[in-house]
Amino acid sequence: MFPEQSDKESIENGHTLMPKFDRDGLIPAMAIDAVTKEPLMLAYMNAESLKLTLEKQEAVYYSRSRQTIWHKGATSGEFQKIVTIRTDCDQDALILEVEQMGGGCCHTKRSTCFYREVQADGSLTFREE
Amino acid sequence: MFPEQSDKESIENGHTLMPKFDRDGLIPAMAIDAVTKEPLMLAYMNAESLKLTLEKQEAVYYSRSRQTIWHKGATSGEFQKIVTIRTDCDQDALILEVEQMGGGCCHTKRSTCFYREVQADGSLTFREE
Numbered sequence: 001m002f003p004e005q006s007d008k009e010s011i012e013n014g015h016t017l018m019p020k021f022d023r024d025g026l027i028p029a030m031a032i033d034a035v036t037k038e039p040l041m042l043a044y045m046n047a048e049s050l051k052l053t054l055e056k057q058e059a060v061y062y063s064r065s066r067q068t069i070w071h072k073g074a075t076s077g078e079f080q081k082i083v084t085i086r087t088d089c090d091q092d093a094l095i096l097e098v099e100q101m102g103g104g105c106c107h108t109k110r111s112t113c114f115y116r117e118v119q120a121d122g123s124l125t126f127r128e129e
Numbered sequence: 130m131f132p133e134q135s136d137k138e139s140i141e142n143g144h145t146l147m148p149k150f151d152r153d154g155l156i157p158a159m160a161i162d163a164v165t166k167e168p169l170m171l172a173y174m175n176a177e178s179l180k181l182t183l184e185k186q187e188a189v190y191y192s193r194s195r196q197t198i199w200h201k202g203a204t205s206g207e208f209q210k211i212v213t214i215r216t217d218c219d220q221d222a223l224i225l226e227v228e229q230m231g232g233g234c235c236h237t238k239r240s241t242c243f244y245r246e247v248q249a250d251g252s253l254t255f256r257e258e
Contacts, residue, residue, distance in 0.1 A: 002251065012237060017251045028171060030159050037166035039215070042157060042222040054249050086168070087253065088242035089235055093171040095243050106218055108141060113217035114224050120183050122131065122146045124216065 001047045005091065012089050020092035021047065024064075027094060031059060031105065034083035034097035040105040041113040043070075045094065057082040059096055078102035130176045134220065141218050148179065149221035153193075156223060160188060160234070163212035163226035169234040170242040172199075174223065186211040188225055207231035 003018040005011055011018060019027050026044040033040060043061040045053065049069050052060040056071075059080035063070040073079030080098035087094055104111040116124040132147040134140055140147060148156050155173040162169060172190040174182065178198050181189040185200075188209035192199040202208030209227035216223055233240040245253040 015253045017247050017253055028157050030168065030171065032166075032168065037161075037168070039159065039161065039166070039224050042159065042217060054247070054251065057249065085247040086243040086256070087245055087247055088171060089237055089239075089244070090242075093243075094247070095168050108218055110218075113219075114215040114222075115218070116216055118146050118183070118214035118216055118223070120186065122183065124144045124146055127215070 001051055011091055017087065018091055019047075019050065019087070019094070020090065022092075026062060026064070027092060029059075029061065029094040029096055031080055031096045031098050031100075034099055037097075038112060039114050040080075040098070040100060040111075043072075050094075053082065053085070053096075059098060073101060076102060078105065080105075130180055140220055146216065147220055148176075148216070148223070149219065150176065151221075155191060155193070156221060158188075158190065158223040158225055160209055160225045160227050160229075163228055166226075167241060168243050169209075169227070169229060169240075172201075179223075182211065182214070182225075188227060202230060205231060207234065209234075 005018045005020050021027050025046045029045050030042045031040040046062040049060045049062045059072045061070045079101040082098055084097040106113040115127050117127055134147045134149050150156050154175045158174050159171045160169040175191040178189045178191045188201045190199045208230040213226040235242040244256050246256055
């Protein structure tokens, strides 16, 4: 579905997507707001869900807990419209710059899943919404 | 070193960091610029490197290729000073909002590792620096 990773030069400076999936066949994908760059969530894709994301131009993840393709928003209406997808130097991570539809990204009804800050002592504090 | 994850309520709404490490003992950590929110890199931490990050207030990762603690910047000078650490609803991902020191984040000498965009046809284009 996607080319295997080859030489370092092609991976880092090439013009072809050759994603590195882990041994479970997954790659992490961080969704961020395309305008504000605010982080929204981190999830995973397998090759099939990445292909679907490119086709639909909406975020399609792979749910590790449910072990199935997860078209974000299909039941909740909280679709993520793709504005830009980015990959990194070694092509083992993705960023989705999205327009978040619906009420919010997180199942807790917050606008982002990253709603808490980690203090140096290991305690968590809640960010203001 | 960190508490085990317990009930869903404590994980999602608690005030204690109880990170969920994967079966290799790792958790993904996305570093972003604390001011612009621009994504810089995605790497991994084990419990020891997360503890060191909290102590030093500088990013300390775990290098999967070298299988060792990786204090970013220790050899290159490209330290990442922690401004804010965030975790997500299920505490299986981290965001480091950092001040990037030195020339840039990426080993390719770019300011970010995410310097290419993925087009719908699977080709990659380079972002302007």
